[in-house]
Structures are given as structure tokens and as C-alpha cells.
Amino acid sequence: MARPGRAEADTFPIRLDAGAALRVAVAFAAALAIWFAFSAPYEKTLAAAAELVIRVFESPDATSLAAIDGEIRVDRTDFPPDSARPGLPAADLHFNFALLAALFALPPHPLRPANFGRFWLAAALLWIVHVVALVFQVESVYATRLGPWSAEHYGAVARNVWAAGFHFYQILGRFAAPFVLWWGVGRPAWAPAVARKSRAT
């Protein structure tokens, strides 16, 4: 029978060597190229989905979102016709796709179907994260940047929830999301297993 110590040692074949570094760099560059190429259509899907979600919680349906020139343009049916429409920078929301791709390139054979499948599952989950982030961003604009209209329609708690939620995404969430998704969905068996806490300190 295998000794417990030896069996545990066999569960950790991680190698963050030059090959892994090269794979990460190549995947990062490739993902950036894909990201640049497909940002515009991707932003259209984000705008459509976020608009749908926002309209679920508003009555009557007033919000419309459009992805134009790297921005998500926010419009409402009750905005004065001659007022400026808020434009939210879209790239900040979703450039973390490149981080996700780089992390999935860590295994020695990243293009194997199992790893590739997990990557696309994580990418789909990341799309949901982007939609939720955009909803928070739009709601934070509504809650904090529209002067008397904001004060009339949003209470103190709602203002703080929407604004802090989006600020959290800006500061930490957008960088943490790819890591969390990789660890949760894509971390292959060879990645650092969370070992039991050693008694020896």
C-alpha cells in the first residue's frame, strides 16, 4: 500500500517553467489579437443582454443601450431629447478576457479538447460577469450622476450598492474574475492542489 506522504506528493506535478511562461505569453498575445478583432460585436451582445436585465427591473421599459465606437451609449426614453447621453468605456469591462486565456495556457497541452472546452465554459461565465458589471455600471450612473433625477429615484442604500458594486469591479473584480473562473472551472489536476494545512510550522 502506498504511504500517505508519497501519495500526496504525486498529486502535485506543477511546473511553472520557461515552457509555461512562453505558452502564457503566446496565449496572452493571441487573446489580445482576438479581443481587438471581436470587441465591437462582443460589446453589442453585452449591451443587448444588459439592456434586457435592466428592463426586467424597471417599469415602464425606458433604458436602451448601444455599443458605439468602443463605448456603451446609455439612453432612456425619459431623457430630454437635447441632453447628452452618457457613454461608458467598454474596453475596461472586458479586456480581462486576455487574462483568462493566458491562465488557461498554463497546462503543458492547452489545446487539448478538455482544457479547450473548460476555457470556453469559463469564457461564457466571464461574459455573464461582464453583463452584470455593465448593469452595475449603468445603474451606478443612474444612481449617482444624473443630479436631481438620481436623488429622486435612488435612495442612499441603492446609491451605495450600485456605485460600490461597480467600483469593486473596477478596482479588484475585473482582475479577480479570470483567476476565480480559471481556478473554479479550468484548474487542471496538475495545478497547485490546496493541500491540507501542515501541522509543522
Next chain:
Amino acid sequence: MKSDKPDGAKTGAGANANRRSALFLVRFVVLLVVFYAIVASHPVNDAVIVPFTSAIARVSAGILNLLGEKVTVEGTEIRSSRFAVAIENGCNGVETALLFGAAVLAFPAPWKRRLIGLLLGSVAIQLINLVRVVSLFLVGVHRPAMFGTSHTILWQSIVVLCGVLLFLVWAARETRAQQRVAVEESDRGASRPR
């Protein structure tokens, strides 16, 4: 590799590994929220983050002057006759250090080694961030059209990616160290006279 563990034991070990992995993620996310609440508060921002960012600006300016750029610093802003850049939250490496710190603290390891990892990792992240600030300034001077993309997308991702890789390197070393301890304890137990 062939294992002589019974299937039930293998399934149990897998379930344990999954539970520990999920617990790591939960601790990581909770720590992130706590860290965010701390650094986003005005008193901490004013008393710690802004002075720290000013120090980064001064060190970066020193390096830029060594490289022949004639720059001056005012608060968190670095200026030359050709370009000026203000280092803001998100550009000071703090967010990457917080991600790294949350991951290290969430990972099951002895406290002493966690603290050593935190210290060394944070220093490494700040060194990488200095390279980022200096290179972004140089991009701003020599290739201003590329500044936006380099700043928002390229360097932010690179610094965060480096932070994640540093954590993985630390976690790999830490796990190996724990496994060595387990093997030594197992060997001592096996050689103990009955």
C-alpha cells in the same frame, strides 16, 4: 501512474480536494471584499494609498531621470516638457498586491511562510509596477498614440498576470514544502520502534 488506493478512498480524496479548493476560493473572495472595503475608505485612501502612490511617482521619476528624461514630480504626477502622467489608483500596483495578498492568505499554509510570501510577492509586484510606470511614461513621450492601449489594456493585464503567476509559484513551493513535511513525518512514524 497506478495507484493502489481503493476506489472509495480515491473518490473521498477527490471530494476532499474539491472541498479544499472551493474553500480556498470562498476565502479568497471574502478577503478581496474586505480588502476593498479597507482601501476604498477615504481615511485609508488619504493616509496610506495617496502617500504610497506619491512615493511610487518619486521613485519612477528618479529612474526616468537616470534614463535621461528630465522629469519633475508633483504629488502623484510626473511631468516633463513633453509629457505628463498622473499615477492613480489602479496604476500603483496596490490592486495586484491585494489580489496576491488575498490569494496567499486564503491558501492553507503556516503563517510565517504566508507572511514571507506576502512580503516578497508585494516587493516583486511593486518592482514590476515600476517597470510599468517608467515604460508607460516613455511610451507617452515617444509613442503617444500607443499610450491609451498600453496603459489600459496591456500593462494592467501584464501586472495582474505577473501577480497571479507569483502566487502560483509561491503556492507550488508551499505545497511541495508541506508534502516534504508530510513525507518526513510519515517516514519517522514508519521507523519508530513498536
